[in-house]
Structures are given as structure tokens and as C-alpha cells.
Amino acid sequence: MRRKGWIWQVLLLVLLLVFLPQCSRKVVKHDRGVAPEEEKALKEERAMIEERGLREERERRVLEESLAKSKYPGIEGEVWESTLLKDIHFEFDKYDLTTEAREVLAKNAKVLLAHPNLKIQIEGHCDERGSNEYNLALGEKRAVSAQIYLTKFGVRGNRLSTISYGEEMPQDQRHNEEAWAKNRRCHFVIFSR
């Protein structure tokens, strides 16, 4: 008899623990006697929060779907590339940002602001013309240009590291204007998310 009573007590406690939070929320709502406008505002807020949650969830999903693992041959570590973070391009022997590059960077900044956990590396690349040593310096400057511009949108600097590959990693192996234009770029890779 005593033994059975103990079991019932435990069951009751468990039931209470499960249902009490929901009960109490309902209870509070009704007990306070909330005015209809207030209730409407609350509803809207809840909807907004829910919507934001959904939107964040959606953005996270979009980001996840945009990711691809990236491994450079002969270089340690695996990073991700996202189709949401677009390359920017430069004129020959220049590191200042073109109007087009600024527009792309604005969109990239949006992505970074929407995903505050992302830490990225900005890679500066050059075309093959000129000395590869000078191009190392030029690639560095291109990466820094992009870095500074991104911080203007409020992206924290410690999320943006830079590296220069100079002319060592052409995207297009050919030796003509079209290839060179593609190769003068900043590329963005994700270190952590």
C-alpha cells in the first residue's frame, strides 16, 4: 500500500512538471485580464519574433546550402566557400575598389552581418603580369581594401583576416586579357561559422 502511494506521487510530480509551465502561461494570460489592444500588440510581437526566427532559420538554411568545402592542394586546413560571398575584381596594378566591387562588398557585408558567427579570410589575388614578389604586396593591399570597406558596414575587424596569394593561384590558367581580368580578384573563404 505504502509502496503504491509513492509511485502515484512520483507520477503526479512528473505530470505537474510537464504541464505546469503551459498551464501557468495560460493562467497568467487570463488572470491579468489583458485589454484587447494589448493582446493584439502582444500577438504581433510574438508573430514578429516567430517570423524573425523563421527568417533566421531560413537564412541559416540558405547559407548552409550555399556552402561547399574547399581544400587547396598543398595548403593545410579545410575551409568553406559560400556562393553568397561573391568575388570582387580589380583593374591592372590597382587595389582601389571599383563601383561594382563596392556593390558586391555591400552584399557580402549583409551576409556577414546576418551571420555573426562567420569568420572569413579575404584572399588577394593578382594576374600573372609583373613580378610575383610585387604581386604578393599588391594582393595584400587588395585584401586590405576589401577588409576596410567591409568594416564600414559594421562587420567587426576580428572576423576578417587577410592573405595574399599574389599571382600564385590563378582562377583561369590562360594568358589573355579575359583570364587576367578574372584573376585580379579578392576571394572570400569561411574559416569558422
Next chain:
Amino acid sequence: MRLSDKVYFMVLLLLIAVIFSPSAGRGIIYIDIDSPHIRKFYLALPEIKELGSAPREIKKEIEKTLAQDLTISNLFYLMERERLPQKGVYITEATVDFSAWTGVGAEFLLSVGLAAGGDKVLTEFRLFDMIQGTYIAGKRYRGSQEDVRTMAHRVADEVIYQLTGERGIFQTKIAFVSNRTGNKEIYLMDFDGKNQKPITDNGSINITPAWSPGAKSLLYTCFRRRNPDLYQVFLSPRRTILLSAVTGLNAAPAWSPDGKSIAVMMRGNGSTEIYLLNPRGKKPSRLTRSWANKASPTWSPDGKQIAFVSDRSGSPQIYIMDMPNGKIRRLTYGGRYNCSPAWSPKGDRIAFAGQEGGRFHICTIKPDGTQLRRLTREGNNEHPSWAPNGRHIAFASNRRGNYDIYIMTEDGGGPWRVTASRANETEPAWSPWLK
């Protein structure tokens, strides 16, 4: 048989006498290479005479190597063999017929003898000044069959030394970068492209090789750790250490002539600057300071100045910094893109790559900015590197499609292609003297 043995013995005796004779050649300059009126001299290099038995391949290899070296010295016209007198003889002081040689226009005669037994090879030479009718020098070298090219290079080095009073470059090496495996690795070869051997084999990007002053090690930059870090590889025994791994560039190293510091490109404050490291790669101290990019430091041979590239004028140009006071002056004004300065070991000129008509060419200029000379004509020509004699320059050119290493004399003589792979060979770094 007995007779030839006798002749050989006499030759040996004579040779020993010659080697130990105090009046042997040295001290007299036969060819003044610094003269502004220098012309090429007619040198007779008759077919090598076998003093004993010698395999044909060895003889051919030595002949080919000698002819190549003497051609690359760019001091001689090698005379056609058919016209030469005294055929089939190893010519010594006893047998030389000066008038017969001057009769065909020879100014110098290099007679080479060869004997091989088992794995052992013996090479000896006699050098004559035909115009003055004098014997200049003679030497003998021993080695194994694998060493025959080295022996030929030693003969050529000695000939150059006897005639000009300067060391020859024929036993030096060139480090370079090749993408023959699909990625850029550092390799080492003899100055003439022979004996190519990999120095790095890590599958990453390896660039900007540079020699230490004693030629015991090479510095280079590698991206293996996802950062352009500086490594030092000791050649014998082979050992590699990570020298500098500061975030950002650790690239384009240049060891000071006294071996006490390494100039290198590193990340400054928004721009790339020239830093000095100690020989252990530590304690970086910034040498340059501005918003402009700096690249490619090269030391004057007295260690008091550094030339480098800066884009402070809006395009890459070469500047020189005085080390004690930090004063900087601009060296190049012509053209929109001048890069890759290399200070001659003689100190008299700075070689660089300059853009002209859309292509890069190797030029030299005096450190005071006068006497600009363009040395190449075809293709793109980049990354000059001086031989330790300050008279030859290695560079990379794509005049035949892909990039190969070429060498030429300081006035553009040659050039001679020394690599011939279907990949790209770039960034030659000519070694200091090795012995």
C-alpha cells in the same frame, strides 16, 4: 708501347716541372675584361688527345662541356677544328709550333689531354699565348667517371682565371622554381642546367629562393601553413627549418652580405614593408614606413644600401635606401613598371625587369641612375640574378612559349637557354662562389 710510355713519362715530368715552376702564368692579365674596347679572342681548342685509353663518351662529354663553358664566357671565338695545325698531338711546351698556329689566326691555344683507367679519369691541359709565343699555364685533375663534367668545368675556370685574373663561374649553381610537378617547387642545378635536383617536395606553393652568403642554405617562402612563411633549407645534410611565420607575408628574402641580417617583405600598417630579421628569422625591425607597397629588397655588396620596389609614385619603381640614415632616392624613371632589382656583386650596376611595349625586359642601370641599358629583345624577361663574377645574369624568359631559365653576359651577350622542360622554370637565384 715502350716508346709511348716514355713519352707519357716525359710529359708527366714536364708537367710537374711546370706546375711547380714559379713563373707559371699568374699575375699577368692576358685579357682585360674591364677594358671598354674588349673584343673576342680567337681560341683554338683542338680535339682532346687520349694519353691512355679513354672511352669516347668521356672524351665527348669533356669536349662538349669545355666548348660550352668557353662559349658562355663570351670572351672567345672557338676556331674551326679542320683549319687547325698539329692534329692528333697533345701539345706541350716541347712540341708547340707557335708559327703554325699564328698562321691560322689563333691567339690562344688550349690543349687538353685525357687518360681513363677503370673508374679513374685524369685530365690535363696546357694553355698558350700564341701571339707572344709563351706558355701560360697547365694543370692536371683526377676524378671518377661521374666527375668528368666537373673536371671540364675546373679546366674552364682555370683558363678564365689564368687569362683574366678573375674566377670563372663554371662550378656555380642556380636555384630556381619549377611547376613541373603541377605546383611550384624549388630546384637546384648546375649553372648550365645540368644535374637538376628538387630542394622542396611538399606539394605546396614554394617561391622566392635566395642564397645564404656562404651558399650553405637557401631561404624560400612556402604557403603550406596557409600563410606565406619563410623557411631555410640547409643543403648538406638536408634539413629544413621554419624561420619566420609572422601573419602575412614573409617573402622575397635577401641575406645581407655580412650574413648578419635578412631583408624581407612583411606586413606593415596597411602596406607591405621591408623588414630586417636576424639570422634566426627573429626580431623583425621595420626599415621602410609609408602607405605605399614595398617589395624585392636587394643589398649593395658593401651592405650599406638596399634597393627595393615601391609604388609610391603610383606605379612600381626602384628606389635605393642608404642604410645608416634611412634616406631614400628614386632610381628608375623610365616606363610604368620596373621591378625585381638585383644589385651586381661588383656593385657597379643594378639589374631589373622593366616593362616596355607591354613586355618585360632585363635592363641594367648604374646605382646613380645613369647608363640605363636594355639587354633583352624578345618575349617577357623577368627576375634577373647575377652570377658571383658580376658579369653574367640569369633570368626567366617565355620567348619560346613557356618560361625557361636563360643566362647571358652583362652586356646582353648570348643568351643561352639552360632549362628545357615543358613546364615553367622561373625565379633563378645564382649561387655565390661554392669553393
